[in-house]
């Protein structure tokens with residue numbers, strides 16, 4: 615058995631065990647003289663396609679308040695630069711100032727019809743895998759690629775093999791916006807291949823509020839069972855959370871799956887926002903084993919709102935965190951203050967096969 619595999623197995627057991635996790639710095643000193651590396655496992659690459667990137671986005675998103683807010687917050691409209699070019703530039707600045715070792719950069723596949731062909735009319739946004747790989751190649755010291763593969767596409771297995779050959783060790787599926795039922799047994803072979811290639815499968819779970827949803831029932835955590843039963847390591851993005859007004863409540867389903875599947879994790883993406891305070895609190899207050907299975911993720915560019923956590927952190931701390939202008943750093947610092955930041959980011963790094 616080689617040294618890298620030994621180290622990985624050792625770190626995995628350390629990171630999912632509370633006592634050992636708290637001793638991680640000490641543990642790591644056995645292997646290196648640096649602190650353990652950290653990863654934000656959920657950072658979006660977005661684009662409007664104005665720089666030849668192949669990205670697509672519908673008018674219903676670009677004409678909405680959220681899109682205009684992000685354009686202004688990230689200062690994406692500047693002279694002589696396309697929005698897609700500027701997004702990459704801002705992202706790199708933020709990653710470099712974040713204090714994190716690396717981020718996983720997510721693509722977004724299309725919706726596919728019954729014959730496995732792209733259905734552009736039903737695709738609300740699209741970030742091609744080649745664009746993800748191109749951006750990561752320009753910044754490989756701080757980014758890893760997380761392409762998106764909708765298993766409903768006719769060439770899903772070929773695309774999986776291609777992405778793996780290009781160095782990807784993660785992939786993302788977003789069932790409610792991609793209109794795919796990942797519990798359908800016809801996708802068992804796809805997930806068996808993911809397992810054989812040791813590709814970690816990230817799947818959106820819980821309620822989506824940032825993009826048009828085709829069917830919210832597709833985001834139910836129980837639909838992950840097929841992939842888990844094929845042996846995949848699965849990350850339930852957003853850990854099945856939602857807003858107070860959302861029905862049904864999917865969080866208990868995620869927690870009960872965690873008990874049954876040791877290769878299931880949840881990420882903390884978007885949990886630092888105001889509308890998720892209740893559900894993030896439920897996860898933080900649950901049994902220790904639940905916290906020990908959470909992976910740090912921000913959901914950049916969607917900003918965290920530390921002020922909404924004043925009840926937990928105190929007004930002064932919440933306001934201090936609120937003043938941070940680097941969105942990745944702000945989200946990471948908020949989660950650190952909530953007691954779930956650094957160790958969950960070290961765990962992300964190991965689970966995501968970065969080593």
Ligand SMILES: [Zn+2]
Pocket residue numbers: 656658883913
């Ligand atoms: Zn996301």
